[in-house]
Amino acid sequence: MHLLISSLVAGILVGAVYGLFSVGLSLSFGVLRLVNFAHGDLVMGGMYGAAALIAATSVSIYVAIPVIALAAVPFGLFLYVAFFRGTGTRDDYDQLIISLGLALLLETAAVNLFGNNAKALNPLSIRSVTLGWLHLAQPQIVAFGVAVALTVIIDVVLRSTPVGRAVRAVVADREVALLMGVNERRVFAGAFVVSVALAGIAGVVLYGYLPVTPATGSDFILIAFMVVVLGGIGDIRGTFAAGLLVGLVENLTATYINTSIQDVAVYAMFVLAIVFRPSGLLGKGVA
Amino acid sequence: MSAPAGAAIRLPRRVRSQVVSWVGRGSGAFLVLIACEIAVLLFSRHSAYYTSVGLEWATFALLAQAFNVIGGYGGRLAFGNVMFFGVSSYLVVAGAVHNWYPELAGLGVGAAVCGLLAYILSLALWRVSGLLFALATFALAAMLGQLVTVFNTFGKSSGLQEPLAVHTSITHLALTTQFSYLVVGAVLVLLTTLATFWFAHSTLGHEVQAARDDRVAAESSGITTRHVTALAWTISAVISAVGGIFYAQYNLFVEPTSAFGLSTITLIVVPAILGGMGTVWGPVVGSIIIPVGLLLSRLSNGKGVASLNLLIYGAILIVVLRIYPGGLVSAYRTLRARLRPRNVVASSDVLELARDRGGGSTKLSGTAVPAKGLVTEARSAAVGLESESASPPTTGELLLEVVDIRKSFGGVQALQGVTFSVGSGEMVGLLGPNGAGKSTLFNCIAGVEQADGGDIRLAGKSISGFSAHQRARLGIARTYQTIRLFPNLTALENVAVGTLRRLGSNAAEDRAGEMLGAVGLQAPPSTVARSLSLVDQRRVELARAMVTDARLVMLDEVMTGLNESEVEDMRRVVRDLNVRHSTTFVIVEHVMGHILPLISRVVIMVQGAVLADGDPKAVLERNDVLEAYFGRRAAGTVSSDG
Numbered sequence: 040m041h042l043l044i045s046s047l048v049a050g051i052l053v054g055a056v057y058g059l060f061s062v063g064l065s066l067s068f069g070v071l072r073l074v075n076f077a078h079g080d081l082v083m084g085g086m087y088g089a090a091a092l093i094a095a096t097s098v099s100i101y102v103a104i105p106v107i108a109l110a111a112v113p114f115g116l117f118l119y120v121a122f123f124r125g126t127g128t129r130d131d132y133d134q135l136i137i138s139l140g141l142a143l144l145l146e147t148a149a150v151n152l153f154g155n156n157a158k159a160l161n162p163l164s165i166r167s168v169t170l171g172w173l174h175l176a177q178p179q180i181v182a183f184g185v186a187v188a189l190t191v192i193i194d195v196v197l198r199s200t201p202v203g204r205a206v207r208a209v210v211a212d213r214e215v216a217l218l219m220g221v222n223e224r225r226v227f228a229g230a231f232v233v234s235v236a237l238a239g240i241a242g243v244v245l246y247g248y249l250p251v252t253p254a255t256g257s258d259f260i261l262i263a264f265m266v267v268v269l270g271g272i273g274d275i276r277g278t279f280a281a282g283l284l285v286g287l288v289e290n291l292t293a294t295y296i297n298t299s300i301q302d303v304a305v306y307a308m309f310v311l312a313i314v315f316r317p318s319g320l321l322g323k324g325v326a
Numbered sequence: 327m328s329a330p331a332g333a334a335i336r337l338p339r340r341v342r343s344q345v346v347s348w349v350g351r352g353s354g355a356f357l358v359l360i361a362c363e364i365a366v367l368l369f370s371r372h373s374a375y376y377t378s379v380g381l382e383w384a385t386f387a388l389l390a391q392a393f394n395v396i397g398g399y400g401g402r403l404a405f406g407n408v409m410f411f412g413v414s415s416y417l418v419v420a421g422a423v424h425n426w427y428p429e430l431a432g433l434g435v436g437a438a439v440c441g442l443l444a445y446i447l448s449l450a451l452w453r454v455s456g457l458l459f460a461l462a463t464f465a466l467a468a469m470l471g472q473l474v475t476v477f478n479t480f481g482k483s484s485g486l487q488e489p490l491a492v493h494t495s496i497t498h499l500a501l502t503t504q505f506s507y508l509v510v511g512a513v514l515v516l517l518t519t520l521a522t523f524w525f526a527h528s529t530l531g532h533e534v535q536a537a538r539d540d541r542v543a544a545e546s547s548g549i550t551t552r553h554v555t556a557l558a559w560t561i562s563a564v565i566s567a568v569g570g571i572f573y574a575q576y577n578l579f580v581e582p583t584s585a586f587g588l589s590t591i592t593l594i595v596v597p598a599i600l601g602g603m604g605t606v607w608g609p610v611v612g613s614i615i616i617p618v619g620l621l622l623s624r625l626s627n628g629k630g631v632a633s634l635n636l637l638i639y640g641a642i643l644i645v646v647l648r649i650y651p652g653g654l655v656s657a658y659r660t661l662r663a664r665l666r667p668r669n670v671v672a673s674s675d676v677l678e679l680a681r682d683r684g685g686g687s688t689k690l691s692g693t694a695v696p697a698k699g700l701v702t703e704a705r706s707a708a709v710g711l712e713s714e715s716a717s718p719p720t721t722g723e724l725l726l727e728v729v730d731i732r733k734s735f736g737g738v739q740a741l742q743g744v745t746f747s748v749g750s751g752e753m754v755g756l757l758g759p760n761g762a763g764k765s766t767l768f769n770c771i772a773g774v775e776q777a778d779g780g781d782i783r784l785a786g787k788s789i790s791g792f793s794a795h796q797r798a799r800l801g802i803a804r805t806y807q808t809i810r811l812f813p814n815l816t817a818l819e820n821v822a823v824g825t826l827r828r829l830g831s832n833a834a835e836d837r838a839g840e841m842l843g844a845v846g847l848q849a850p851p852s853t854v855a856r857s858l859s860l861v862d863q864r865r866v867e868l869a870r871a872m873v874t875d876a877r878l879v880m881l882d883e884v885m886t887g888l889n890e891s892e893v894e895d896m897r898r899v900v901r902d903l904n905v906r907h908s909t910t911f912v913i914v915e916h917v918m919g920h921i922l923p924l925i926s927r928v929v930i931m932v933q934g935a936v937l938a939d940g941d942p943k944a945v946l947e948r949n950d951v952l953e954a955y956f957g958r959r960a961a962g963t964v965s966s967d968g
Contacts, residue, residue: 074457122644132403133647135460136599140647143592143640147633257588261468264461299476299483306469313462314450 045173046294047287052179053247054286056241058279059186060185060259061266062193063237069210069273070230073123076138079260080145081235085111085242086251087149090158100160100178100247104185107239115235142256159250178247185244189237194275206230210273265309355607359519361510370723377504381618384511388569390597390609391518395820396562398603399531400539400555402448403456404462406463408594409470410440410563412585416569419486419580420479422498429499429575437567442561448556471586483587485581488574498574498953507576514572515610518565523606525561529826534558536812536823542774543810547824548798548874595641600647600652611654724786725750725910726878731770731780733763740766743780748878750785753904753911755921755942758931759954764914765807767931768880772804773797784878798824803876805867817842820855821869833877841869844906845899861892865899872903878901881913885920893920900924901914918946930954 056072060082067073075081088110089103122137166177197203208216209226211279217223242251262285270281292301366383370376389411397403414436421432447466451459475483491500501507525531536544537551544551574580584590593616601612619635626634650657726748735740740763748754756764769775771782773794781790789797811820822831822838829837842851845865849858855866864884871879882902885893901924903909915921928945930938932954938945945951 044396072457075463122648132456132460133651135403135457136595137644137647139595140640140643143636143643147631147637147640150633150636151631247777261465265465268458268461289343297476299472302472303469306465306472309460309465310469313454313458 041172042294043104046290047165048173048175049179050287050290051283052183052286053290054283055183055190056245056282057262057266057286058282059189059244060238061263061270061278061282062190062240062275063234063241064263064298065236065267065270065275065278066193066230067234068205068267070206071082071227072134073124073138073231074135074264075146076135077118077141077247077256078138078234078238078254078263079258080142080149080256081238082245082259082263083149083251083253083256084145085239086246086249086255087153087158087242089243089246090153090251093160099184100243101181101245103246106148107243108236111236111239112232116228118235119231123231124224124227125283139199142260146253149256153211153253157250157252159275160188160246160248166249170226175250178244182244182247186242189240190275190279193233193237197275202229207273232254262305269309327720356516356519359516360612363516365503366570367509367512368418371505374504377508379617379620380508381504381511382620383613384508384515385569385573386593386616387515387610388518388572389594390601390613391522392562392565392569393598393743394593394603394609395525395565396559397598398605399526399538400534400558400562401456402555402559403460403609404463405460405591405595406465406467406560407562407566408586408591409442409463409467410566411570411573411590412467412470412474412580412582413443414440414567415574415580416474416480416486418499418571418574419488419578422488423486424479428497429571430497433499433557433568433571436571437564439562440570441560445556445557447558449552452552452555456594467586467591471582474582474585481581483582485579485757490578499571499576504576505685507572511572511576514568519606519610521561521565525558525824526606529831530554530557532815532819532823534814539812539814540810542794543806544814544823545794546772546774546798546804547870548795548828549824550795550918572623574843592636592639597640600642600653602655602657605653605655608653608655615639630812636859665942702949711874723750724748725752725784726771726912727781727783727786728767728771729781729783730818731777731782733770733775733777740934741770741777744927744931744934744936746936746939748910748912750877751904751908751910752927753900753913753925754923755918755928756912756914756931757918757928758937761933762931763934764931765882766934768804768882768912771797771880772802782832798874798876801873801875801877802880803871803878805864805871805882805884807886809860809862809863811855811858811863811866811870814854816852817847817849817855817862817866818851820866821873824870837873838869841873842866844903845869846873846895860887861896864888865894868896868899868903872907872909876909878910881911881915883914883916885915885917895965897921897924 058147060078064075064078067075067078083106088107089100091105092098092103114242118141122141123134168175168177168180195203197207205216205221205226206229208219208221209223209230266281267278267286269284270278288305289301292304296304330951366380370380371649389408393404393407396407417436417439420425420430421435422429427435432953447463453464454462474480474836480486491498494501494506501510533544533554534548534557535552536547536549537555541551570585597612597615598609599612600608600615601610602608607869615638619638622638623635631637646653648712652660724747726744728744731741731744732739744767746761756767758764767776770777773789773792773796777790781788783789784797784800784802789800789802792800812823815823818835818838821841822834825834825837828834840852842865845868847865847869848860848861853862855863858866868879868881868884882899888896897920900911900913904911913921913925922942927940928938928942929936930945930951937954938951
């Protein structure tokens with residue numbers, strides 16, 4: 040029983056963070072129709088950013104969150120203008136492959152700037168929180184809290200503000216939204232920047248308890264894709280719920296069957312979902 | 327992936343002239359390839375390092391070409407195509423290590439398993455859109471890569487090692503030197519390129535490209551899009567499998583990340599994109615980047631940029647797609663076309679023209695020669711049939727019966743019990759305000775949509791369960807409100823592609839030429855469809871519908887956007903087709919005046935139901951019809967001159 044509960048809790052904690060960075064990807068997919076292969080590497084960038092900041096200034100990881108978030112804005116804008124502006128109107132694969140190129144560039148940058156060895160916070164500095172018999176790492180709880188908070192904020196913005204309505208219009212029907220006067224450049228650039236920022240922040244909070252290597256990006260990207268598709272593209276709540284689902288499936292499979300199988304189970308779920316419910320298992324996205 | 331501008335595709339020809347056209351047209355490039363390969367072999371003969379570079383080049387040239395077949399020609403970006411490489415290499419190595427079967431049998435097993443897997447996956451993922459399809463295949467590859475790490479039989483995460491061959495053996499696909507494998511690799515690249523060349527020029531290749539360009543239009547032309555695309559992926563999977571087995575035998579080691587991982591996917595995608603997808607030579611040309619990347623990496627080893635090859639690959643992908651998405655081959659063709667002065671026939675085109683039957687030839691080759699002969703003959707014959715008063719060849723039998731058809735989309739009831747029938751040889755107008763459901767009805771009759779209720783009968787037999795391409799074969803054809811031609815095929819190819827399989831390439835080409843003449847195509851039939859004027863595009867669509875020997879042709883606003891003289895011409899053409907081929911026409915049109923001289927009967931639809939059905943003059947004088955069009959106040963005052 041205890042095993043089950045701690046598995047569930049672990050799954051939910053990590054699932055929330057999956058949900059967080061997948062929400063960013065969902066935005067970029069929904070708004071720009073961009074399947075951003077570099078998204079995982081952007082999460083990795085957040086982790087490395089936190090690592091560099093902490094190494095240079097010895098601040099706590101919580102300070103790193105707003106710093107990275109702010110740094111993500113000009114960086115995201117630069118990426119958008121350099122790589123994706125103007126490609127968004129074509130409904131084919133060009134953007135996908137350009138993003139693959141970007142992923143390769145980011146990975147090269149990581150190898151050259153930080154080397155191949157893993158970077159991590161001093162494990163001794165990680166405090167743990169005890170709830171009865173349940174031991175949790177404090178950074179995991181913080182990660183969960185940040186993920187939930189940000190997702191709620193994004194959800195509220197999308198639902199209740201004019202900007203949010205414009206974004207949802209573009210996700211629902213881009214051409215009509217543009218004809219109705221939605222400012223394409225601003226919405227596209229804005230959505231992309233937000234997706235970069237969310238990825239960066241997710242990276243920072245993950246760095247609280249996970250190590251990072253240049254290969255970390257490719258680990259995350261597949262998870263992000265799957266969560267986005269399962270949750271329904273452009274559906275924030277669905278994506279977050281799907282993140283939780285993936286985290287749970289991953290943890291439960293690892294606990295009860297086999298650690299190596301955990302990914303297989305998630306991938307299989309993903310492929311089945313695509314075949315039978317492409318608009319999203321949990322949400323009502325645009326396929 | 328949009329096909330590059332220069333990719334004008336040749337229709338298949340008779341085997342003899344096919345070989346001749348290969349000799350005349352493609353062989354130059356093949357000779358260059360052979361020469362390059364010989365140079366590579368001579369250069370690497372005594373260097374183990376260059377041999378290993380060459381082996382990697384050969385492997386990825388194969389895999390890139392396989393990716394191109396499904397991604398470029400098939401239009402389905404199978405990002406996870408690497409899975410066939412991984413599956414086959416694992417099957418061979420495991421087979422050898424555990425003594426299940428000799429490697430030669432492993433080749434068969436690997437190819438068969440991959441081919442079957444690809445076919446099944448293609449069908450299963452058919453309804454999945456392009457981007458999701460790319461992701462799904464990527465996830466599948468990752469899944470297989472993970473799956474392998476679970477089982478000891480496959481060496482878990484450490485991989486499997488095959489023992490080194492002691493002597494050459496065919497059954498064990500074993501050679502004693504790495505250089506011998508390089509020779510085999512070079513031959514495989516040549517064979518794969520030949521296979522791709524054959525594929526691109528075959529009936530299957532044309533059908534696959536039509537399915538890629540416009541699935542609905544291809545289906546309505548009688549192409550089994552699901553099946554042909556699945557076959558394309560099967561071919562791609564088999565090529566990948568061969569690549570996998572080749573790799574397994576010279577490398578003697580397989581492990582999960584290189585067999586299924588993103589790094590390998592990158593090495594497949596980069597050459598294909600760099601060279602140009604949807605072309606025969608693109609992946610081969612692009613594969614040059616593999617040795618370049620490896621050599622540069624080695625040169626900068628330790629100093630300068632680490633992972634230099636990744637940097638180069640990333641930069642190439644971005645630069646190519648931002649600047650010239652068609653890749654090197656497409657850029658080369660565009661350059662060549664610009665440098666060649668217009669209206670001059672290329673020398674290889676002259677050779678082909680000369681070889682064909684002299685004078686009045688219907689064979690169309692080259693891009694700059696307008697077709698004479700048959701097209702103008704047919705055109706003048708058509709002019710002679712100017713018959714305003716020719717009586718419609720009705721036989722009194724009912725060809726089409728639409729019985730109580732219902733169709734709704736979510737909450738919108740598009741068709742609410744539509745019933746009417748059309749006699750054989752009749753010309754019936756289907757009119758009605760916007761949103762009446764006319765196009766939806768056409769879609770239901772053509773099989774593009776399935777009606778929710780009711781029945782559709784063709785010559786007395788119910789066709790409600792039949793798919794679009796089956797109905798096309800039974801004789802139903804249509805044109806579209808917004809043109810749905812295959813943009814990268816020529817006018818002639820657009821018309822012929824649906825009948826290639828049934829009639830064979832020569833007969834299909836001849837009929838297409840005749841039909842284009844009958845509809846009065848102004849531009850040369852060798853013009854690429856997206857360059858045609860609107861009226862010519864409509865003519866091509868009409869010809870494409872007619873060439874399937876359709877008994878029933880549905881015209882969906884075929885006159886929209888045409889000026890008065892073009893409308894008159896189109897009317898004349900339709901009337902002639904009706905008289906000469908006894909084709910039954912159901913015509914949707916917005917401007918009544920355009921079709922009133924043509925039709926013997928009119929059916930008025932309003933809000934998904936039939937309001938009136940009968941003689942045009944009588945129907946158009948009815949108050950309820952006038953009200954539907956013009957509103958209540960006008961109904962009493964407007965006369966019925968459409």
